[in-house]
Amino acid sequence: MDEKRLELALEAAGLGQFEWDAAKDLLIISPAAAALTGMPAGPSPGLGGLAWQRWVHPEDLPQVEAVRADCLHRGESFQIDFRQTRADDGRLVWLRVSIAPRLGPDGKLAGAVGVVSDLTSQKLEEEQRQTLMAELDHRVKNVLAAVQVLAYQTAKRTTSLDGFLQNYSGRLKALASANELLTAARWRGAAIDHIAAAELGALAPGQTSWHGPELFLTPRAANALSLALHELTTNAVKFGALSVETGHVEVSWTRPEAGGFELSWLESGGPTVATPTRRGFGSTLLEQVTGRELNGEAVIEYRPSGVRARLIAGPAAVAPRPESVPEVTPSRVVETVAAARAPRSLKGSRVLIVEDAVLLALELETGLSEAGAEVVGPAYELEEAMALLDRPIDAAVLDANLNGRSVTPVAEALARRNVPFVFATGYGETGGAPGGFEAPVIRKPYDVTQVAAAVADLLGAR
The missing domain is CATH 3.40.50.2300 (Response regulator)
Known part of the structure; x- marks a missing residue:
């Protein structure tokens, strides 16, 4: 294969060729290698074979030089990845260089030939994968920590095993529901109407309704609201409006001028309500945890006509809405509290x-x-x-x-x-x-x- 055809074949493979002539101390860069590295094409001073190392990132230079000196001294080929500051525009790129020494008749080093490829896109993808894995690890640990706390706090405030299993599995389900919505939106957040639909949509058809302006919540706010709605729903199914066929729950929300949102929970048509004599973990979660997680406050009122709740969230709870948000169809989903009746x-x-x-x-x-x-x-x-x-x-x-x-x-x-x-x-x-x-x-x-x-x-x- 002649030199021109070899150059074309290397270029088609995304490779560039270079050569160092030790006798003339010239570094010869092919046009394809010049396009990949930003170094000038053609012959230039070789500087003892070190000319191209002027552009190696300072943090990578010691390793590159150590490998080069060792392999060329022993007459062995080598391959190495490193970062390079391009000579033409100063951009930082990743290169992979493979070099084979060329020995003279006397067995001494007469030069070297090599090929170079651009690994920048590959390295960026690898870094993104590592970042995503680190973020996933962080989120999994946060979820496990939340699960552990829910188990501990639920157990502390439950007097029977059956009660613990029912309460704990319901709260776990609420976390999973929020996680499903967040995953569908690639963890950018969740739409507030989707959160309401996931918690209320499969319960007592015709007895629940929700409405309000379009809002997209941050992952933290979405988790907090899912748990809050779950606690309110569970209480309504056990003791409130959803415990009878005549009851109704209406959820509505508005967006104040200052930002954030204000959500109202209103029960009607159910049994007469009295203020609980015992505070469970659900009440603590609603009144203390929810408000803090939403950067606002939560107020619960036990009126005789039905429970009323007001959840106020600060501006930090609302995120920019993506161009597309997956729809939810909750009507066929079997919910814990409904099944446990x-x-x-x-x-x-x-x-x-x-x-x-x-x-x-x-x-x-x-x-x-x-x-x-x-x-x-x-x-x-x-x-x-x-x-x-x-x-x-x-x-x-x-x-x-x-x-x-x-x-x-x-x-x-x-x-x-x-x-x-x-x-x-x-x-x-x-x-x-x-x-x-x-x-x-x-x-x-x-x-x-x-x-x-x-x-x-x-x-x-x-």
């Missing part, structure tokens, strides 16, 4: 469990068995699930993803047999059930009472 019996029913997380599968098996169901499985892999489909099955609980593989083949087979199923999944899909199936969805984390209630509803509707 009454225990459900599954006596005599055969329920298939498909779940790749062994601990969750065992918990589902135990819970559904205690509810009276005959468990088929659990199946942890797609092939296991497909092999169980020839057995008698009345209903199924499906995880959406099995070790990276979609559960769709199982759902399709069940649908052909008119076997109802519920999705119990950690995947947040804004368009309803995974795969577009007409099936209820239980978002992880969940408790077994939710699953039992959903399966009972499916069997009761047949």
